[in-house]
Amino acid sequence: MRQVSSSPLPLQPVADLIARCLVGGVLAYAGFSKATGPVAEFAAAIDAYQIVQTSSAVALAGVLPWIELYTGVFLLFGYLTRAAARVAVFLFAVLLVVFIVSLWRGIDPASCGCFGAGVTLSVRQAIAADTVLFGLSCFLMAQPSRTLLVDAWIHKRGS
Amino acid sequence: MRKSSRQALAALLCFGIPFLAVRVARRQLGPLQETPTARQKGHLHAKVLIVEYSDFQCPACASVQPAVQQLMETHKGSVRLAFKHFPLSKIHKNAVKAAHAAECAAQQNQFWPYHDRLFAAQQVWRDLPDPTPSFITFAADLHFDTRRFSECLKDPSRLLLIQSDIAEGKQRFVNTTPTFFVNEERLVGQVFTSEADKVIQRALHP
Numbered sequence: 310m311r312q313v314s315s316s317p318l319p320l321q322p323v324a325d326l327i328a329r330c331l332v333g334g335v336l337a338y339a340g341f342s343k344a345t346g347p348v349a350e351f352a353a354a355i356d357a358y359q360i361v362q363t364s365s366a367v368a369l370a371g372v373l374p375w376i377e378l379y380t381g382v383f384l385l386f387g388y389l390t391r392a393a394a395r396v397a398v399f400l401f402a403v404l405l406v407v408f409i410v411s412l413w414r415g416i417d418p419a420s421c422g423c424f425g426a427g428v429t430l431s432v433r434q435a436i437a438a439d440t441v442l443f444g445l446s447c448f449l450m451a452q453p454s455r456t457l458l459v460d461a462w463i464h465k466r467g468s
Numbered sequence: 469m470r471k472s473s474r475q476a477l478a479a480l481l482c483f484g485i486p487f488l489a490v491r492v493a494r495r496q497l498g499p500l501q502e503t504p505t506a507r508q509k510g511h512l513h514a515k516v517l518i519v520e521y522s523d524f525q526c527p528a529c530a531s532v533q534p535a536v537q538q539l540m541e542t543h544k545g546s547v548r549l550a551f552k553h554f555p556l557s558k559i560h561k562n563a564v565k566a567a568h569a570a571e572c573a574a575q576q577n578q579f580w581p582y583h584d585r586l587f588a589a590q591q592v593w594r595d596l597p598d599p600t601p602s603f604i605t606f607a608a609d610l611h612f613d614t615r616r617f618s619e620c621l622k623d624p625s626r627l628l629l630i631q632s633d634i635a636e637g638k639q640r641f642v643n644t645t646p647t648f649f650v651n652e653e654r655l656v657g658q659v660f661t662s663e664a665d666k667v668i669q670r671a672l673h674p
Contacts, residue, residue, distance in 0.1 A: 341486075345493040347641050353656035363662045378486050388482045423526035423556050423645045459482065463474045 322456040328445040329456075332397055333384030335442060340378025343370075358411045376400070384449070387458030394449035401443035408436045498639025500649070503550035504629065506574040510540060510548035516651055516671045518664075521552045521637045523645040524567060525560035525594045528657055530587040532646050535661040543668055551583065553633040554645050562599045567630045569603040572620035573612065581610050 343351045352370035356363050377400065383393035412432050430438065455461070469477075500519060520536070522529045540547055553570075555563030566586055573582030585606045586593075593599040600621060607617040620626060637647070648655045650667045 337486075341490065341493070344490045345495075346643070347654050347656075349647075349654040349656045349659065350641075350644055353644060353659050356659050357657060363659055366659070367663075378490070379483070382486045383482060386482055388478055423523060423528055423559065459478050463471065463478055 321452065325449070325452060326456045328449050329384045329387065329390075332442055332445050332449065333381045333393075335381065336377045336397060336400070337381025337385060340374045340376070340381055343374035344378055357416075358407055359414075359416055360407055360410065387456075387460055390458060390460055391450065391453070394446055397446040398443065398450050401439050401446055404439050405436065405443060408432050408439065412436070495641075497641065498636060500640070500652075501632070501636050503552060504574065506577055506579045507551040508548060509580055511545045512548070514546055514548035516543065516547045516668050517550060517649075518547060519550045519552060519649040521554035521633070521640075521642045521645060521647040523553075523555045523560055523563045524570065524583075524586045525563040525590065526556065526645045527590070529646045530590045532658065532660055533584070533587050535664070539664055539668065542665070543672070546672055547668065551579070552637060553630040554637045554642055554647070555630065555634070556645060560594070562594055562596065564627070564630065565599055565603070566593070568626055569600075569607075569621060571626040571629055572617050573607065573610075575620055575626070576612055576616065578610060578612055582606065582612075585610065 348367070348370045351374065352363075352367045355361065355366040355369055355373075361369065376396065380393050380396045380400065383389050384397065417432075503519070518536075518539075536549065540549060553567040555567045557564050570579060570582055570586060573579050589602070589606065593602040596602060603621065604614060604618055608614050640649075644656050646657065646660065648660045648664065650664055651671045653667050655663055655667065
């Protein structure tokens with residue numbers, strides 16, 4: 310039986326919806342862009358941070374976009390919301406570790422490839438953006454969502 | 469509607485819609501056009517064709533050149549290299565000028581020596597407000613007809629070849645330099661350095 314916490318704060322439904330839209334939107338967009346583009350482009354981006362071996366970077370590049378896409382879509386739809394929030398927390402935590410380690414090691418991803426498309430953030434800008442998204446993901450994981458959820462439609466009582 | 473039906477429908481939509489959206493959005497790779505002979509080197513009937521989309525102002529493109537040369541040496545007779553211009557003009561303001569200068573070198577059948585010089589001396593010219601004098605100096609050092617070279621630098625018609633390469637690259641979803649196609653298998657950035665030899669070996673020994 311699903312647990313329901315007592316008396317939410319008045320603004321929580323709005324905050325929850327905003328958080329889901331932001332985190333879900335970013336993940337869905339990022340995942341969709343990578344899943345529809347060449348895998349080799351994303352593999353090069355992963356390889357540029359020199360965290361994993363090149364063969365692992367290629368394998369991750371095939372899988373990660375789909376994880377991002379489905380996590381984002383599930384958050385936007387409010388489907389399997391708590392699980393999606395946990396995955397989002399994990400993804401952003403890993404990204405933060407990667408960026409911080411590369412900053413500490415003095416790795417400049419631009420030295421491994423000149424990325425011409427889309428928004429190019431510096432490592433520091435990426436850390437700032439991911440910190441915000443990580444925080445919002447933690448909020449979604451900690452607080453049960455209530456607003457415009459497929460989950461609520463699935464579990465509603467009555468006909 | 470029963471709960472089980474709602475669960476099934478939700479799963480179908482939430483898993484199915486993103487999958488279908490990606491399948492619909494994926495586009496076919498554009499065709500590879502013939503590269504001018506002056507920008508090709510290697511065996512004429514080589515089993516392996518390496519097509520390189522590159523930007524003379526890109527540091528990664530410069531750093532990958534030794535690996536490219538090594539592969540050409542190691543697989544001499546089996547590999548042909550074709551160079552395509554893909555200057556990232558939004559982030560590299562002298563890239564198009566460098567590509568134009570390289571095309572002017574190609575006009576005198578000196579593309580490859582000039583290509584090597586541009587990458588070797590990248591630090592010298594890449595941040596200059598106007599790199600043209602440097603480009604002319606490089607041509608003089610390589611014993612070009614510098615008068616003809618300087619006139620070519622003022623001729624905008626050479627840019628058509630560069631624009632054609634860029635359009636082709638975009639149709640083949642090139643966004644990053646260097647991007648290589650080794651017999652149509654895409655390798656991007658430094659991944660080329662570690663993976664290209666394996667790809668070539670597979671092509672030569674299927």
